[in-house]
Amino acid sequence: MKSDLNQYLQDNQADALWITGPAQHNPPMVYLTGGGHMTQADVILRAGAEPVLCHAPMERDEAAKTGLTTLNYSKYPLKDRLGQAKGDRLVAHALLYKHIFEELGLTHGKVILYGRTDAGKMLSTVNQLQEMLPGLSFHGDMEDAILLQAMATKEPAEIERIRAMGKIVVEVVSRVAEFLSNHLVVYELLMKEDGVPLMIGDVKAKINLWLAELGAENPEDTIFAIGRDAGVPHSSGTPTDPLALGQTIVFDIFPCEKGGGYFYDFTRTWCLGYAPDEAQLLYDQVKSVYDQVVSELQTGLNAAHFQDRTCELFEAMGHPTTRQDPAVESGYVHSLGHGVGLNIHEKPWFSQKEDPSNILVPGSVFTIEPGLYYPDQGMGVRLEDTYYVTPEGTFEKFVDFPMALCLPMGGKKR
Amino acid sequence: MKSDLNQYLQDNQADALWITGPAQHNPPMVYLTGGGHMTQADVILRAGAEPVLCHAPMERDEAAKTGLTTLNYSKYPLKDRLGQAKGDRLVAHALLYKHIFEELGLTHGKVILYGRTDAGKMLSTVNQLQEMLPGLSFHGDMEDAILLQAMATKEPAEIERIRAMGKIVVEVVSRVAEFLSNHLVVYELLMKEDGVPLMIGDVKAKINLWLAELGAENPEDTIFAIGRDAGVPHSSGTPTDPLALGQTIVFDIFPCEKGGGYFYDFTRTWCLGYAPDEAQLLYDQVKSVYDQVVSELQTGLNAAHFQDRTCELFEAMGHPTTRQDPAVESGYVHSLGHGVGLNIHEKPWFSQKEDPSNILVPGSVFTIEPGLYYPDQGMGVRLEDTYYVTPEGTFEKFVDFPMALCLPMGGKKR
Numbered sequence: 001m002k003s004d005l006n007q008y009l010q011d012n013q014a015d016a017l018w019i020t021g022p023a024q025h026n027p028p029m030v031y032l033t034g035g036g037h038m039t040q041a042d043v044i045l046r047a048g049a050e051p052v053l054c055h056a057p058m059e060r061d062e063a064a065k066t067g068l069t070t071l072n073y074s075k076y077p078l079k080d081r082l083g084q085a086k087g088d089r090l091v092a093h094a095l096l097y098k099h100i101f102e103e104l105g106l107t108h109g110k111v112i113l114y115g116r117t118d119a120g121k122m123l124s125t126v127n128q129l130q131e132m133l134p135g136l137s138f139h140g141d142m143e144d145a146i147l148l149q150a151m152a153t154k155e156p157a158e159i160e161r162i163r164a165m166g167k168i169v170v171e172v173v174s175r176v177a178e179f180l181s182n183h184l185v186v187y188e189l190l191m192k193e194d195g196v197p198l199m200i201g202d203v204k205a206k207i208n209l210w211l212a213e214l215g216a217e218n219p220e221d222t223i224f225a226i227g228r229d230a231g232v233p234h235s236s237g238t239p240t241d242p243l244a245l246g247q248t249i250v251f252d253i254f255p256c257e258k259g260g261g262y263f264y265d266f267t268r269t270w271c272l273g274y275a276p277d278e279a280q281l282l283y284d285q286v287k288s289v290y291d292q293v294v295s296e297l298q299t300g301l302n303a304a305h306f307q308d309r310t311c312e313l314f315e316a317m318g319h320p321t322t323r324q325d326p327a328v329e330s331g332y333v334h335s336l337g338h339g340v341g342l343n344i345h346e347k348p349w350f351s352q353k354e355d356p357s358n359i360l361v362p363g364s365v366f367t368i369e370p371g372l373y374y375p376d377q378g379m380g381v382r383l384e385d386t387y388y389v390t391p392e393g394t395f396e397k398f399v400d401f402p403m404a405l406c407l408p409m410g411g412k413k414r
Numbered sequence: 415m416k417s418d419l420n421q422y423l424q425d426n427q428a429d430a431l432w433i434t435g436p437a438q439h440n441p442p443m444v445y446l447t448g449g450g451h452m453t454q455a456d457v458i459l460r461a462g463a464e465p466v467l468c469h470a471p472m473e474r475d476e477a478a479k480t481g482l483t484t485l486n487y488s489k490y491p492l493k494d495r496l497g498q499a500k501g502d503r504l505v506a507h508a509l510l511y512k513h514i515f516e517e518l519g520l521t522h523g524k525v526i527l528y529g530r531t532d533a534g535k536m537l538s539t540v541n542q543l544q545e546m547l548p549g550l551s552f553h554g555d556m557e558d559a560i561l562l563q564a565m566a567t568k569e570p571a572e573i574e575r576i577r578a579m580g581k582i583v584v585e586v587v588s589r590v591a592e593f594l595s596n597h598l599v600v601y602e603l604l605m606k607e608d609g610v611p612l613m614i615g616d617v618k619a620k621i622n623l624w625l626a627e628l629g630a631e632n633p634e635d636t637i638f639a640i641g642r643d644a645g646v647p648h649s650s651g652t653p654t655d656p657l658a659l660g661q662t663i664v665f666d667i668f669p670c671e672k673g674g675g676y677f678y679d680f681t682r683t684w685c686l687g688y689a690p691d692e693a694q695l696l697y698d699q700v701k702s703v704y705d706q707v708v709s710e711l712q713t714g715l716n717a718a719h720f721q722d723r724t725c726e727l728f729e730a731m732g733h734p735t736t737r738q739d740p741a742v743e744s745g746y747v748h749s750l751g752h753g754v755g756l757n758i759h760e761k762p763w764f765s766q767k768e769d770p771s772n773i774l775v776p777g778s779v780f781t782i783e784p785g786l787y788y789p790d791q792g793m794g795v796r797l798e799d800t801y802y803v804t805p806e807g808t809f810e811k812f813v814d815f816p817m818a819l820c821l822p823m824g825g826k827k828r
Contacts, residue, residue, distance in 0.1 A: 120554030140534030
């Protein structure tokens with residue numbers, strides 16, 4: 001939780017966090033500021049002190065809305081800095097931060113840099129700044145310290161925001177199911193009213209429309225992949241693929257709040273009209289592993305334990321897994337899940353047995369998403385829900401939705 | 415243009431560009447790959463060679479779609495790298511790049527880093543990599559070299575994509591105008607059918623819905639600001655502000671293609687029902703400066719020349735400008751415009767007189783957006799269109815839309 005940040009700073013012998021970049025679609029900045037419409041800002045969080053938000057003069061009102069202590073960049077005019085820097089824009093940019101850090105009394109110690117922004121510009125800026133303030137050392141965070149650790153345990157208000165996204169997701173998924181099943185079928189293909197086959201691109205357009213209508217944003221697109229594409233976990237689907245009966249469709253949807261806030265992650269696999277035996281078998285196996293693993297969830301265990309357990313279960317069914325060969329492309333080829341929050345992927349990670357910060361605890365929010373993939377046979381199955389751990393240590397699914405493989409067609413056949 | 419990249423590499427004595435991060439909402443990566451659904455990728459562009467796209471194993475199909483030469487991260491398994499790194503994840507991450515750079519024969523020279531991604535993680539990775547490959551030097555780009563320079567001159571296909579976004583924008587703006595003018599007015603407030611006043615948040619929800627319906631994305635939100643908010647250029651508007659007659663509304667809309675592609679930027683200022691004299695005066699002055707500056711546009715001049723000219727025109731009318739005081743908050747308080755492309759703000763910049771790469775040339779795409787702001791009087795006016803320079807050197811507006819200040823109410827009054 002945010003209130004743990006100071007402790008994590010101490011644990012990591014860090015003196016400050018420096019969060020930079022825009023206020024939208026930049027999870028560390030959204031976490032500290034709550035988001036808003038700032039194209040560039042910096043939050044400096046010194047150990048034991050309140051965070052300070054540095055902002056552009058034109059964005060002073062948006063900055064004030066955050067309720068944080070603010071510092072206007074205009075205090076250090078570019079003109080003056082360019083003068084000092086003899087016209088060198090990089091030096092002038094680094095001077096802005098030199099002034100800010102000095103103003104905040106931060107000239108010695110370890111600073112951890114965060115922010116989804118222009119990485120090259122920050123690299124040059126920090127290297128320049130390092131020469132100006134040799135008492136400071138600048139570091140990045142390899143996903144195993146401080147900010148992501150704080151973000152990994154959600155407060156009740158965060159849980160409710162994620163649940164609200166979950167409700168939007170299942171509303172959209174049920175609209176998609178109804179939309180598909182109401183289509184006319186001609187020779188195994190779903191047909192639009194104008195007599196043209198319905199395509200993946202048409203379905204995705206509807207998904208985006210409904211997400212926008214319900215107030216969500218879809219920055220990372222949706223996976224809606226049929227046939228061979230369904231057998232490749234990260235294939236997002238081919239827009240011109242027609243919707244055909246009896247093929248596995250992996251529908252993985254992971255939108256976030258408008259402006260780049262909390263995500264929700266959810267997957268169902270459907271066969272339209274009927275499910276061939278080999279798809280049904282694959283589905284039944286994935287479903288049984290899903291149920292088994294969910295029944296075994298418990299706090300105090302590292303998330304990686306459940307990845308291991310999933311591999312064990314799939315291997316017992318005769319499927320290759322990444323545990324046997326990390327480069328495997330058929331069978332069980334990915335991780336059981338991942339944390340979800342302001343990042344679509346965050347702690348707990350399911351791949352790092354040795355890291356205690358991936359242990360499931362109250363406030364953990366994560367996906368459970370076993371899957372089996374056989375691209376050469378033109379099929380794949382994945383089932384995914386997002387879970388959280390209550391303050392009492394029980395595991396709850398945010399929202400419910402039917403899991404069945406076969407999506408019956410309600411429209412007429414011809 | 416992309417074909418100029420090699421020349422720019424030579425001009426800057428650079429040996430390679432290194433573009434990193436996701437394939438969506440990451441302009442440098444979209445420029446080189448065309449976008450697509452890759453959560454993490456690297457493009458290495460060596461001087462005189464074809465670019466190479468390095469990708470995650472699960473994203474091999476998306477990588478193949480780009481048509482670029484590909485290199486699968488799985489060639490350097492994490493397990494092996496972690497072993498080499500004695501479990502240090504940062505070192506293991508840097509080793510991935512060491513292997514890739516060595517594979518591409520890139521062990522000496524100057525590498526320029528690009529990408530909108532986790533800046534802290536890249537800082538640590540590059541610093542680590544620097545120790546492993548001391549023959550390389552890594553730099554960022556202060557917006558004045560290579561990639562942004564290439565991006566600043568658009569090819570015909572890019573011009574048409576921006577125009578398509580412009581058409582979507584004016585369609586949405588005309589829907590908003592119609593939506594507003596059809597509302598019932600009660601005591602100067604627009605009322606919804608349920609008898610509740612229409613609020614900024616309601617209008618923004620409609621804008622997002624219509625943008626999604628037309629296939630666009632709105633990653634940076636819309637400015638729809640009324641009254642005092644209209645007087646603060648970057649205020650995005652207060653969602654709970656009611657829509658009232660006779661107040662200036664600054665409506666600045668800047669969506670992009672789905673997935674983080676080309677942007678369009680457009681602003682109109684409206685007074686609903688009637689325009690008070692002081693708002694009309696402000697509008698007339700902005701409009702006359704807009705017309706004057708557009709009439710003077712010519713190639714071969716630095717964009718900053720027109721910023722200067724705009725200050726001159728506003729100062730002659732008695733308004734304070736940023737030229738007199740960069741921290742000014744009333745009067746003409748921002749830049750005349752900016753380049754538009756895969757970034758909502760890119761070259762040409764209107765603030766750097768000395769930089770020849772901001773000279774207007776065929777292929778330049780930029781906004782013209784003079785404005786006047788008086789927050790203490792609760793008003794602001796801005797007018798903005800996006801322009802481009804044809805191969806023949808003429809200046810064209812992408813799409814047309816009426817500029818009038820007063821938006822007459824067609825609904826009934828009560």
